Amino acid sequence: MSATLTILLRTAIFILVALALCGLIFQAAGYSALDMFASILDGAFLRKGGLSQCLRWALPLFITATGVVLSFRCGFFNIGAQGQFYMGAIAATAMASWLNGMPVAVLVPVSILSGMAGGALWALWPGILRFRWGTDEVITTLMGNFIAGLILVYVTTGPLKDPSGSGQQSSSKPLAAAYRISNSMGLSPTIIAISLVVGIGMWLLINRTAFGVLGGLAGRNPEMLRWQGARMWKFGLASFMVSGALAGLAGAIEVFGPNGRLVGGFLPTHGFTAVLIALVANLSITGTAVAALFFGGLASAALYLPIMAGLPSAAIDIINAAIALFITAKSRMIDRMFSARGKTP
Amino acid sequence: MNSGSVAPPAWQCRAMTVAYGDFIALDGIDVGFERGRIHAVVGQNGAGKTTFARAIAGIVRPRQGQILVDGLEIEPGKVRAARDAGVELVHQSFALPPSFTIAEAMEFGTRKHGQLFTASGLARRWTQHLAELDVTADVRSRIRDLPVETQQGVEIARALVTEADLLILDEPTAVLSPSGVERLFERVRRLKARGVTVILILHKIREVLAIADTVTVLRGGRLVAAGLARQALDPVALSDLIIGGPAAQGAEAAVGLAAGAPAEHAVARQTAAIEPIARLEDITTEGRAEAPALDHASVALHAGEILGVAGVEGNGQRSLVEALCGLAKLKEGRIMMGGRDISREDLGERRKQGLRVIPFERNSEGLSLSSALWENWAASRLLAGPLLSYIRPQRLRAQARAAFDRWSVRYAGPSQPAGALSGGNAQKVIFSRELDGQVRLIIAAQPTRGLDIGATAFVWKALREARDTGAAVLMISSDLDELFDTADRLIVMLSGRVVAEFRPPYDMARVGAAMTGAVTEALSEPLTGARP
Incomplete structure (x- = not known):
């Protein structure tokens, strides 16, 4: 459809403008922008094994971002994916250490499900505060990120601490190799399958269920849905908990996949990047898949830059920030164009 | 020319x-x-x-x-x-910033910006201006706190600050x-x-x-x-x-046929329903600033009857609608529907029993303007079923299209945003959604406000048809001519109370007097009781 094409084109233009701005910043900081972009492109996609590294980051980002898409569509600005991701990782690790010794077929699914439950519960309390007392979920979920981050530090230095660990970074005891769902490269058939199931499931939920259509209405005009007799808290809590569960799932995957253990203070920008992906994707699941690949590439380049090219990985942060800036401006501008053109007299 | x-x-x-x-x-x-x-x-x-x-x-x-x-x-x-x-324009929907005081809004209109001024200085300057235009309001009060009429007066006064x-x-x-x-x-x-x-x-x-x-x-x-x-x-x-x-x-x-003209009233139907479809019994609600409370209001709604609600706006009409819809908190009283107490049921449950609503605000409560027409239309149907049921958008769009065509909505396609329709067409979309086969009681709150002649006639016809098929209709309007033409019975609300009841032929003077509290009409029947 041409409407989809326009959105696509517009998003591409905004990202290009954001990149141009980054180029100026790189130049001003004394780097060659051309070199920088070439290295980023190389690190993200082109180098040998680049695509699998890109996917390693893209898949958990995709899983988390689909949850963000759902809650944003329903009109709830759950920006607590980061905290929910941490809590998922913690719950999964705790369950795994409790069940240690059980068969793989029991321990792994149960632990991953508890990771989802952990993430969902961490999204539940802002939801309840919102519906019981009207507390702004942007504030509570944001605060929840910091609290979850501190809980992570606590458990990796306290209850779940690896006693034999001696490195600077505190962490939990490593999982037995049999329990891992991928090696430390972080890409495996299991993870790909989980991502596919999540992607298809979320696409169906949003596009092919009553919940999806009504949730879209709730997001655009909750007042109208209230006069249709909807119980708004149902939509709210469901979208909070699903998005929390998916962030938790991504957290559990990190523990059981590439990391093999719970590391204190790991992936501190994962949840925020997921929010960015959801916005860039214009809250569509297919768009999220594409955007996740893009940002997954950037994430992989962030590791590549300082090691292979001798360039600062902060370049990736600058790019993320610039895109965030332009994408928010974009949605505002679209809103404004809509309100100006949407009405005929 | x-x-x-x-x-x-x-x-x-x-x-x-x-x-x-x-x-x-x-x-x-x-x-x-x-x-x-x-x-x-x-x-x-x-x-x-x-x-x-x-x-x-x-x-x-x-x-x-x-x-x-x-x-x-x-x-x-x-x-x-x-x-x-x-040249100055006073907009249809008022455009002054709600948080401004009148004086600030006036100063804002002068286009002499960048000066320092004091609140009292502003007040002095603009009190005179308002007095000249016969707008009685304190220039220090905020726009959002003003009654509609005064707000309009202020809008006009704003337009005239520059000697337009x-x-x-x-x-x-x-x-x-x-x-x-x-x-x-x-x-x-x-x-x-x-x-x-x-x-x-x-x-x-x-x-x-x-x-x-x-x-x-x-x-x-x-x-x-x-x-x-x-x-x-x-x-x-x-x-x-x-x-x-x-x-x-x-x-x-x-x-707007002269008052009391022999419009099609359902007078012949008096023998129909003995037991009303729904009854509000002695309802008192918690009021809000924008919806003054109901105060021991009792209303009976009968099948095959259009009950008109007259009254100056802001006398409890909104609370009456919200109470019936389960959207207002009841402090006292109960609501009966189909012989059961539904006071504790929410709107979703009441809708399942055949309650339908045309809300006051077409563009916020009735429709989601940025959503597609078919989504707006399908909302009530989707809510009636399980939330996780599988849907086929294609089929819903086809059903919406068929419904829109039945109601002769003028639109480009079912995926068009609802905000692209004119007021009359938007109202028709709402009617096509609400007046399905299961309607037993329909609340129409200001259903023709802002509509043109053709759309108004259409709305009246739809409500009469609903009545004739045995539904009860509650129609709230601030247009007395409209009520006189359509209502089979008329109640007047004042300060959250039902103060009078009339039957056709209506007398403009007496209804008007009841609206302003000049007289309280002797009620022709106990309101909570059955009809004779």
């Missing part, structure tokens, strides 16, 4: 065309407005009236054509150019009570006496004939009649011009 006058018209356009994308809103308009008179511009919804008002004020830029103020050409599509030439000599009022009567309309017209006549040229965008024929010196008619973006003298017009002729050819149905709505 005013070709006879010697002085150039106060405002004139030549071959003015305004388009939004492919949509031609105004097509080659040639018209002039004589100085110091009251000009009405009328037409159905979608005729281009608001676009016309905006073109005059310079808010929309015509694709082609010339605009002349006092014979001098000005640059079209520039608000500043229009204001410099003394051409004032456009876009649908100014839509928000006013009958007495408010009278006072507005008084104000407009005084402006005329001061030499201000006034252009009124209107759609009620009775109002046009009551106030205008000349009448200009738009239909489908074209000029049908320009500057006709009011004396040369009668209601039927004017309604023919507006609708295009004699349309009996429209004319009925247009003329």
Whole structure:
């Protein structure tokens, strides 16, 4: 459809403008922008094994971002994916250490499900505060990120601490190799399958269920849905908990996949990047898949830059920030164009 | 046209065309407005009236054509150019910042910005201005706290701070009570006496004939009649011009048949339902600022009857609707429906029993303007089933299309956003959603507000049909003519209470007196009881 094409084109233009701005910043900081972009492109996609590294980051980002898409569509600005991701990782690790010794077929699914439950519960309390007392979920979920981050530090230095660990970074005891769902490269058939199931499931939920259509209405005009007799808290809590569960799932995957253990203070920008992906994707699941690949590439380049090219990985942060800036401006501008053109007299 | 006058018209356009994308809103308009008179511009919804008002004020830029103020050409599509030439617009939906005090809003209107001022200094400056225009309000009160009528007065006063000599009022009567309309017209006549040229965008024929010196008619973006003298017009002729050819149905709505006329009331149906479909028993609610509470109100709703609710706005009508819908907290009393106490059931459960609502605010409570039409239409059906049920958008779109066609909605496609429709068509979409086969009780809150003649007649017809198929209808309106024409029984609300009840033929004077609390009509029957 041409409407989809326009959105696509517009998003591409905004990202290009954001990149141009980054180029100026790189130049001003004394780097060659051309070199920088070439290295980023190389690190993200082109180098040998680049695509699998890109996917390693893209898949958990995709899983988390689909949850963000759902809650944003329903009109709830759950920006607590980061905290929910941490809590998922913690719950999964705790369950795994409790069940240690059980068969793989029991321990792994149960632990991953508890990771989802952990993430969902961490999204539940802002939801309840919102519906019981009207507390702004942007504030509570944001605060929840910091609290979850501190809980992570606590458990990796306290209850779940690896006693034999001696490195600077505190962490939990490593999982037995049999329990891992991928090696430390972080890409495996299991993870790909989980991502596919999540992607298809979320696409169906949003596009092919009553919940999806009504949730879209709730997001655009909750007042109208209230006069249709909807119980708004149902939509709210469901979208909070699903998005929390998916962030938790991504957290559990990190523990059981590439990391093999719970590391204190790991992936501190994962949840925020997921929010960015959801916005860039214009809250569509297919768009999220594409955007996740893009940002997954950037994430992989962030590791590549300082090691292979001798360039600062902060370049990736600058790019993320610039895109965030332009994408928010974009949605505002679209809103404004809509309100100006949407009405005929 | 005013070709006879010697002085150039106060405002004139030549071959003015305004388009939004492919949509031609105004097509080659040639018209002039004589100085110091009251000009009405009328037409159905979608005729281009608001676009016309905006073109005059310079808010929309015509694709082609010339605009002349006092014979001098000005640059079209520039608000500043229009204001410099003394042209001011009072918007249909008020545009003053709600958090401003009146004095601040006035100062804001002067365009002399960047000065320092004190609150008391502002108050002194603008109290005088308001007094001259006969607006009684404290200039230190905030816009959002003002009653609608005063707000409009302030909007007009704002438009006149710059000594404007051409004032456009876009649908100014839509928000006013009958007495408010009278006072507005008084104000407009005084402006005329001061030499201000006034252009009124209107759609009620009775109002046009009551106030205008000349009448200009738009239909489908074209000029049908320009500057006709009011004396040369009668209601039927004017309604023919507006609708295009004699349309009996429209004319009925247009003329707003004289009070007590033998409209189709369901008087013969008295023997029908003994037990009412629904009953509010001694309801008291918690009020809010925008919805004053109900105070021991009792109302019985009978099958096959349109019960009209009259009253000056803000006397508990909104709380009555919200209480019936389960959206207001009850402090006392109970609500019975189908012989059961439904006080604790929410709107979803009440809807399952056949309650349907046309809410007060079409654009916020009735529709989600940025969502697709089919989604708006499907909402009630989807809510009736399990939330995780599988849906086929294709099929829902086809069903919505069929329903829209049955209700003769004018739209481009079911995926179009609801905000693209005009008021009448938007209301039809709401009706097509609410009036399905299972309706037993329908609440219609201000269902014709802001609608043109054709759409109004359509709404009345739909409500009468619902009644005739055995549904109970509760109709809240601030238009007494409308209530007199449609209601089989009429109750009057005052300060959250039901203070009077009337049956046809209605007497305007007595209903009006009850609305203002001048008399309390002896109730003809115990309101909670069954009918005789």
